Every structure is written in C-alpha cells, then in structure tokens.
Amino acid sequence: MWQEEQSGGNLTRTCGDCSLCCTVLRVDELGKLGGSDCVHQNRRGPGCSIHPRRPGICRAYRCLWLSGGLEAGDRPDRLGAVLDVVAEGPLIRLEIRERRPGCFDRSERLVSIADEYRESMPVRITDVAEVLNPSRGYRLLLPKGEEHRVKGDWTEIHKPGETVQRRRLPLLERIVRRISLAVQRVRLRRAMQRMPPTE
Ligand code: SF4
Numbered sequence: 754m755w756q757e758e759q760s761g762g763n764l765t766r767t768c769g770d771c772s773l774c775c776t777v778l779r780v781d782e783l784g785k786l787g788g789s790d791c792v793h794q795n796r797r798g799p800g801c802s803i804h805p806r807r808p809g810i811c812r813a814y815r816c817l818w819l820s821g822g823l824e825a826g827d828r829p830d831r832l833g834a835v836l837d838v839v840a841e842g843p844l845i846r847l848e849i850r851e852r853r854p855g856c857f858d859r860s861e862r863l864v865s866i867a868d869e870y871r872e873s874m875p876v877r878i879t880d881v882a883e884v885l886n887p888s889r890g891y892r893l894l895l896p897k898g899e900e901h902r903v904k905g906d907w908t909e910i911h912k913p914g915e916t917v918q919r920r921r922l923p924l925l926e927r928i929v930r931r932i933s934l935a936v937q938r939v940r941l942r943r944a945m946q947r948m949p950p951t952e
C-alpha cells in the first residue's frame with residue numbers, strides 16, 4: 754500500500770497522489786474492511802500517517818501499476834480501480850477492484866487492459882459496494898468475448914451472438930457455499946466490531 758520509497762521493480766514509480774488501495778483493500782492487521790477508508794490515511798492529502806510503523810502487509814503490497822506492469826499513465830487513482838495479478842494455486846487471474854460500481858464500464862482504458870489480459874487469463878471485476886455481503890456478485894471476463902456474471906447461486910453466461918444462459922450451482926456446491934458464507938458473515942461481523950472509529 755501507499756509507498757513513498759521507490760519500487761524495486763520500477764525505479765521511477767512511487768504512489769504519489771494515489772492512495773486508492775488504502776481504501777479498496779482489506780487490512781486484517783488493522784481490522785480494516787475492503788472498501789472503507791483506512792483511519793491512518795492522511796486527511797490533508799495522500800499518504801499514510803503511520804508510514805514508519807505501518808503493518809507488514811502495507812509494506813509488502815505493490816499493485817500492478819507500482820510493480821511496473823501497466824503504462825505510466827495508468828496509476829490506479831486515474832483508472833478508478835486497483836489492479837493485481839493474483840495467484841490461487843496454479844491458477845492466475847487479473848483482479849480489477851473498482852473504486853465505485855461502474856468505474857470499469859466508464860473507462861476505455863480499463864476495458865482495453867482487460868481485453869489484453871482476458872485472452873491469457875481470467876479477468877475478475879469486483880466493486881466495493883455491499884462490502885459486508887460475502888455473497889455479492891462479480892464478473893469474470895474470459896477469452897473470445899465470453900463473460901460470466903455471478904450472483905448468489907446463479908451465473909449468467911454471455912457469449913457474443915448467443916442467447917444468455919443461466920446456470921445454477923449443483924446442490925452439493927450450493928450447500929458448501931452456504932456454509933462458507935455463514936462462516937464469512939460471522940468473521941465480517943467480528944471485524945466490524947473490532948474496527949476503530951473513523952474521525
Ligand atoms: S493503488 Fe498502487 S499506486 Fe496507488 S497507493 Fe496503492 S500501491 Fe500505490
């Protein structure tokens with residue numbers, strides 16, 4: 754998260770006026786939920802008021818732009834989204850976390866970045882609305898214009914030139930999903946109770 758020192762991967766980049774990840778991302782060490790401003794964000798400008806003693810995750814985090822993976826003009830506060838290449842086991846995807854719902858569709862540049870990546874890895878788009886709802890929806894962009902819109906147990910499958918298909922998760926997966934959601938809801942409630950008050 755917000756870094757004033759230069760990134761090892763790209764010696765010319767610093768966060769500068771951007772502090773979008775300090776709002777969009779979750780920081781467990783601070784009890785901060787994704788989508789809420791961090792209480793340590795500077796009030797009169799970008800930056801972190803506890804920079805020398807910020808949590809380890811904040812020291813380690815570098816978004817795709819800061820790591821040099823996007824063009825110089827693509828800083829997240831200008832794009833309206835924080836981008837990362839995320840690995841889950843052997844699978845990787847481009848994660849686009851919108852500052853607000855609809856930022857992706859309004860940005861030609863974000864759409865063009867997603868078009869470039871979706872041919873080689875899935876692109877997942879999430880937003881920070883309904884952050885306390887662990888079952889909130891997301892979009893998955895796949896090669897050849899295919900898109901999955903996932904909401905609850907249902908997925909809408911859009912393919913160019915074809916009728917939209919709707920699929921429901923099989924029963925066993927629905928049961929597993931509900932158990933997992935119940936656990937996440939408890940965790941989120943606890944995280945909310947631990948969150949420090951904002952100024
Ligand atoms: S989103 Fe990227 S550029 Fe912006 S503050 Fe975070 S790490 Fe820095």
Ligand code: SF4
Nearest residue numbers: 775791793794801811
């Ligand atoms: S502690 Fe500092 S770097 Fe970490 S999220 Fe908060 S403002 Fe950002």
